[in-house]
Amino acid sequence: MNGFFRTYAKLLVLLLIMAACLLPSACSLLPEEEEELAPPLVQPATIAYKTEAVTRGTLISELKMGASFVPEIQESLSFQKQGGRLKKVYVKYGQDIKAGDLLAELDAESLLSAIRIQEINVEKSQLALSKLQTDGASSYDIKIARLNLKQQQYSLDDMNQQYAATQIFAPFDGEVVYATSASSGDYINAYQTVVKVANTTALLLVTTADDASDLPIGAMVSVEFQKQVLTGEVVANPTTLFNDPIESLRDAAIIRIQGDNPKEAEMGDSARIIYVIEKRENVLILKRSLINLMSGRRYVNVLEDGVRVEKDVEIGLQTDTEAEIVNGLEEGDLVIVN
Structure with a gap:
């Protein structure tokens, strides 16, 4: 009997200990577990905006483009009625010329010989007519003699015109801006440019920029040239130059300086064009x-x-x-x- 109570008492004590461990305060009797640390808070990076x-x-809004000074008056000269063997070119590039100067000519010795002979024929016809008139010849004979003289004179005039066509003369005062490199004896075709002359005292500005067509005719533009600011007027553009005989000008715009051109400006000098579209x-x-x-x-x-x-x-x-x-x-x- 005593053994039973002792066993029962041991079980009761064990149950009390187990119940006590279930209470919060009783858990302190056991080893405490370490608390988990919260992850550190990451501060967002500050963005520095510029x-x-x-x-x-x-x-x-404006257009800016380059331009060059070119002669307002220039002319390409050639032998227009006939070709032939070149006798000589009397000028070179950059040479100053005066109106009427002989610039180039073809070899026309055979033509000159024919002219001298024809001059004799004309003189002979004149003498024949004078003799008939002096001798009191019939009106018929005198008329025939007059017609013969006129025929001879026509032939002489035609030869002289042919000879004139073998020579090129300067049409105005200016400067040679091109001279052929052909040598004496080389064949020159009719209308082949032999010499190009220009009046370099009257200059215009020409621009061939891609947006030259955006420069309206009559528009006023600023021209910057050697630290000078000038005023110019658009006098032509691709809409008016599309059929120009000078092919390089067909896509160009031409500007005339208001007033006198700067004294420093020479043919070929560069300038800058500024056109204000809107402000x-x-x-x-x-x-x-x-x-x-x-x-x-x-x-x-x-x-x-x-x-x-x-x-x-x-x-x-x-x-x-x-x-x-x-x-x-x-x-x-x-x-x-x-």
Whole structure:
């Protein structure tokens, strides 16, 4: 009996110990487990934006192109009625000439011989007519003699015209801007340019830039030449020169300087033409590189209270580098560059 109670008592004590371990305070009797540490909080990196402010100013859309001074009056000279063997070219490139100077001629010795013979024939016909008139010949004989003299004179005149066509004379005072490299004895075709002369005191500006056709006739342009700013007027463009006999001018625009040409200007000198297409003052201006275009939508990234915000914009006048902002931004708005 005593053994039973002792066994029962041991079981009771064991149950009490187990029940005590289930209580929170009792768990302190056991080894404490370490608490798990919370992961450290990662602070987001601060983004440093580079910005440019929207400003007001004057926006100018303009064309700029190079041009060269060329003679207003120039002429290509050739043997127009006939070709032949070249006798001599009497001038060279860059040489000053006077109106009436002999520039070049063909070999016409055989023609000169024929002219001298024909001059004799004319003189003989004149003598024959005079004798008939002195001798009181019939009106018929005198008329025949007169017709013979006229025929001989016509032949002489024709020969002289042929001889004149073998020579080239300067049509005006100026300068030789081209002379053929052909040598004496070389064959020269009719209408082949032998000499080109120009009046270098009267110069025009010619530009063959791709956008020369955008210069309207009558438009006033600025001309920059050797630190001088001159005013010029467009007097011709490709719409009027498309059929010009000088092929190089068909795609060109021609500008005449207002007033006297600068004394320093010489044929071949370069200048710069500036034509203002449109000018707008006191408008919002932004670099075109900051304006994004996607599917027809134009927008910019603006910094507002440290946050990047997309804003749609409407643009107006544009230049190569800048654009007018019509809607979407205000003066002073900070547009993100990077």
